[in-house]
């Protein structure tokens with residue numbers, strides 16, 4: 001069975017006008033993607049789909065929580081994230097995505113498969129820097145340990161293997 005049927009919209013039968021859909025994406029969704037950066041994540045998605053005669057406009061609004069680790073101290077953290085995105089879908093001769101990211105669906109299609117978009121949007125919701133809210137919230141022991149490891153690196157004598165190579169000159 002296709003694990004993504006919950007994210008498929010049979011658009012052919014939709015009347016012109018605005019339709020709303022809700023989706024939930026969770027751990028089992030992300031498990032289907034080999035390279036997912038999110039493993040433990042829960043999102044709710046509100047979709048507003050406006051069907052017009054020559055196109056559809058899809059406005060997505062994602063809200064979610066993602067389990068990650070702090071970039072600073074390595075402690076588990078929960079990120080609360082949101083993302084909004086718009087997808088334009090036009091009817092055409094063949095199914096493709098144009099350079100300006102418009103999805104063209106052929107006349108033969110009658111279902112919109114949204115899983116790839118939801119996957120991308122949930123990843124776009126992730127902040128580039130993922131840290132505890134305040135530096136004070138960080139695990140101080142872990143920070144101290146990291147500090148001392150870094151100091152060690154700086155003070156380290158030259159790698160003996162490098163010494164050996166120099167001797168070969």
Ligand SMILES: [Zn+2]
Nearest residue numbers: 070073132138
């Ligand atoms: Zn932290």
